[in-house]
Amino acid sequence: xxxxxxxxxxxxxxxxxxxxxxxxxxxxxxxxxxxxxxxxxxxxxxxxxxxxxxxxxxxxxxxxxxxxxxxxxxxxxxxxxxxxxxxxxxxxxxxxxxxxxxxxxxxxxxxxx
Amino acid sequence: xxxxxxxxxxxxxxxxxxxxxxxxxxxxxxxxxxxxxxxxxxxxxxxxxxxxxxxxxxxxxxxxxxxxxxxxxxxxxxxxxxxxxxxxxxxxxxxxxxxxxxxxxxxxxxxx
Numbered sequence: 158x159x160x161x162x163x164x165x166x167x168x169x170x171x172x173x174x175x176x177x178x179x180x181x182x183x184x185x186x187x188x189x190x191x192x193x194x195x196x197x198x199x200x201x202x203x204x205x206x207x208x209x210x211x212x213x214x215x216x217x218x219x220x221x222x223x224x225x226x227x228x229x230x231x232x233x234x235x236x237x238x239x240x241x242x243x244x245x246x247x248x249x250x251x252x253x254x255x256x257x258x259x260x261x262x263x264x265x266x267x268x269x270x
Numbered sequence: 271x272x273x274x275x276x277x278x279x280x281x282x283x284x285x286x287x288x289x290x291x292x293x294x295x296x297x298x299x300x301x302x303x304x305x306x307x308x309x310x311x312x313x314x315x316x317x318x319x320x321x322x323x324x325x326x327x328x329x330x331x332x333x334x335x336x337x338x339x340x341x342x343x344x345x346x347x348x349x350x351x352x353x354x355x356x357x358x359x360x361x362x363x364x365x366x367x368x369x370x371x372x373x374x375x376x377x378x379x380x381x382x
Contacts, residue, residue, distance in 0.1 A: 190369060199358060199372040200313065213369050247312060251368075257301060259370060263311040 159183055161203055161262035163248050169268045170238050182250030184187070189231040190259060191223060192247040200247060213227045224268040238269045274373035275357055281379045288346040290376045294360035297340060303360040304344045305369065306332065313358070316344070346378075354380045 162181040170176050182189050182198035188207045192200040193216075211247075217223075229250075235242060236255035245266050249259040263266045273295045290305045294302065304316040319326045319333045319342070326333045332345040342359055356375040362368035 192370075199374050200370075201370070202369040205369055215369060249313075249370075257318060259368075260313055260315075261305075263312045 159252070161248055161250050161260050163246075163265050165265060166263065167266050167268075169270065171270055172238060172240065174215035174238050174269075175244055176235045176238060176267060178229045178235070178246055178248075178267070180233070180248030180250075180262060181232070183252075186252050186260070186261075187229060187244055188251045188253075189225055189229070190249040190251075191217075191233050192249065194245040194247060194264075195241075196221050196244070198244075200221040203233070235267075240269050243269045273363075273364055273371050274361060276359060276376045277358075278374060279377050279379070281381065282335065282349050284351060284380055284382050286343060286349055288349045288353070288378055288380075290344045290346075290357050291358075292342040292344075292373050294340050294342065294359070294361050294373075296363065299361045299363075301362065302335065302342050303362075303371070304331075304342075305358045307326060307356045307358065309355075316357075326354070349378075349380050351380050351382075354378055368378035380381065 164179045190205040191203040194200040200261045203217040204223050209225045221235050223233045245264045247264045249261045251259045275365045301316045301320050305313045306311050307315050330347045334343045356377050358375045359373045360370040
């Protein structure tokens, strides 16, 4: 069965650079969530999209932005990267409202040097 | 997570039962989840329980829910070395779009 795809799987950037993370949800899933998991931390909700509109916002820095496109894939754009942005970034998707399970992708490991 | 609490470590012998505990704060949560994360890997949904249930059993997994005390537990019977991982409980928040609030995670170590 198709799963959530994230790219790239690993990314190394310098401080003050920008990064773009991509997420391809499971086909027919219309809701996408982004989470950030720092080393030894639990995943923290960043932002979510439903039908290409932002549906909820969590602890996402102003330096980050995200969007969901017409094909339902989503991109998380991160600018002015800081050392503290080094983390595992997960994308999850869920089926049209009423479905309970969020399916998580394998994550993108971002390292900021 | 600020709203969901778990103990951080649990060590068990192979073949024994493991019990991982979680407390949550939002009594209106309609369902609660258990996720498993192996080293360097993503999050795998293990099971979930509706708030109108007290217990749910799925093969080696048993979930107990005490709504009065806002306490959730996950019991793994006959724990195997492959069960070594971090286990997160999570509750949905945010109305219809259900972002997940995770506990800090319990690291389960299974030794021979």
